[in-house]
Amino acid sequence: MTAPEGGPLLRVEELHAAYGPVAALRGLDLTVGQGELVCLIGANGAGKTSTLRAISGLLPAARGRILFDGRPIHAAEPAEILEAGIAHCPEGRRVFPYLTVQENLEMGAYVRRDRHAVAEDLERVCTHFPILAERRRQMAGTLSGGEQQMLAIARALMARPRLILFDEPSLGLAPTLVETTFEIIADIRRRGTTVLMVEQNAYGALRMADRGYVMETGRIVLAGPARALLDDDHVRRAYLGG
C-alpha cells in the first residue's frame, strides 16, 4: 500500500462496533491522508455504512481508536466531531423535505456559532451551485433527485469540513446524474477537502479515487491504490462484474 501523502488525517485502528448483539465492525484499520480521495467498497452488510457512522460518532466504538489529525475522537459526541471538521452525508433520504433549500443549507452549519462566516459560506455555496441559488426559497422535497443530491453535498460543505464522509452518493440517481455527482465530489477534493466515500458503484468510485479499501464482514480484506484494485482479480470478480 502506498503511504498517504502528508501524513494521515484520519486513522482508524482495530475498531470494533456493534448494534446490540450484532457485530458490525470487527477490527477495522484504515487511514485517509490529507487531501486524498479514498473509497470503501464491499458487499451489502460488509460494514461500510457502520464505518462512516462510527467515524462521525453516530455508532459508538466498542474497542479500538479513531484519530483525527492525531487527536482521538472515538469517544466524542457527533456534534464535537463535526466541529472538529468531519461532515457526514448519510445515505437514504438526503434532505429535510419540508424545509426550504436555504434552511437545509443552514442546517449543515448547525453546530457553527460564527454566524457571519456561515452567511458568507451560504453565498459561496450558492455561487458554486447556481441551481440551488435559484431554488433557495423552495421546499427541498420539491427538488429533483439530482438537485437533492447537490443540496446534500452543499449542506455538508456548510460545516466547513476538512474531511467529508459520503455514504452511497450515487444511490438511486440516473446514470447521467451519477457522473455529475462524481464530478462534484472530485471537484471538492481538488479544492482541498479530503474525502472518504462508500460506494456500491465500485467501478465509478475506484476510477476517481486515489486509494481504495475492500471490506468484508466488518474488516478490511484488501487495500491499495485505486488503479491496482481495478486490476485485481478478486475485486474484478466480486465487485466489478467480471
Add this chain to the structure above:
Amino acid sequence: MIRLARGLGALLALTLPFWLANPYFLHVVIMAGIFGVLALSLNLLLGYTGQLSLGHAAFFGIGAYTSALLTLRLEWSFWLALPGAVALTALAGWLIGRLALKLRGAYFVLVTISFAGVISLVSVNWMELTNGPLGLPGVPAPELGPWSLRAKSAYYYLVLAGVALSYLVCARLVGSRIGRAFLALRENEPLAESVGVDVTHYLVLAAVVSAGLAGLAGGLYAHYTRFVSPEVFLFTYTVTMVVMVVAGGKGTLAGPLVGALLFTALPEALRLATSWQWQMLAYGVLLVLLVFFLPRGIVPALAAWRARRAS
C-alpha cells in the same frame, strides 16, 4: 389584511367580557382558552417533533392536583402554587422524556398511555393525599391584591394571559435554533443526527416544555372549576387535545388555538342545535368531513388558499 385580522382578533379578545356578558358563553370561552394552552402544549411534541403523547391528560391532571393541593394543604398563594404546578409537571415531563424518548415512536405512545394510567390510579387510591374519587372541593379562587378573580369575567383575563404566555413560549422556542432542530429531527432523524443535532436531548426538552404548559392548563382549570377529581385524567381529554391539534393544523402556532376554539364551541353548538342522541354523531361526522377535506388542518389550508390567491 392579515395584520388587520390579527389586530381585530386581539381587540375582540381583550374586550370580550364587555360584549359577551352571558356567563354560559363566557364559560365556553374560558374552557376554550384552557384547552388552547393544552393544544399548544401537545402541538409542541406532536406538531414540531412528531412524537405523539397519548397520556397528555396526565400532565394536565398533575398540574391541577398540584396547584389545588398546594393552595389547600400548604395554603400557598395561587400565584406561587401555579408556578409550582408548572415546575412539577415539567419534572414529570423530563422523567417520561428520559425514559421513553430514547426509543420514541410507538414506544413513546405506549409509555405515555401507561404513565397516564398509573397516575390516574394513584389519584383514585392515595386517599390521604388526593381524597380519592371524592376529589378535592373548595379549591380557592385566585386573588389579585384586594380583588378576587372568582367572577368569570375576571377569570377570563387570567386564562387569556395564560394563553398569551403559552403562545409566546411556543413562538420563541419554535423560532429559535432549538425549533429548527425540532423540525429537522421530525423530518429526517438520521440526517438531523448527522448534522450534529442531539436528538434525545431536544426531544426531552420538548417534552419538558410541553408538560410544563399542560401543567399550567391544569392549574388554571383547578382554580376555575374550584374542584379537582380523578376525572381530570380521563382519556377523553387527551383525545380532545389530539383532535384540536390535528384539525387546527399541527406544526403551526395558530392551529392549536383555532382547533381549541372550534372544538370547545362545536359540542356546545351541537347541543343547542340537536338532541343529545344526535350530538356525538354529528360531531363525529363533522370531524370526519374536516379531516377528509382539510387533511393538514384548518390553518395550513387557509395559508395554502392565501398563497394561491396571491400568486
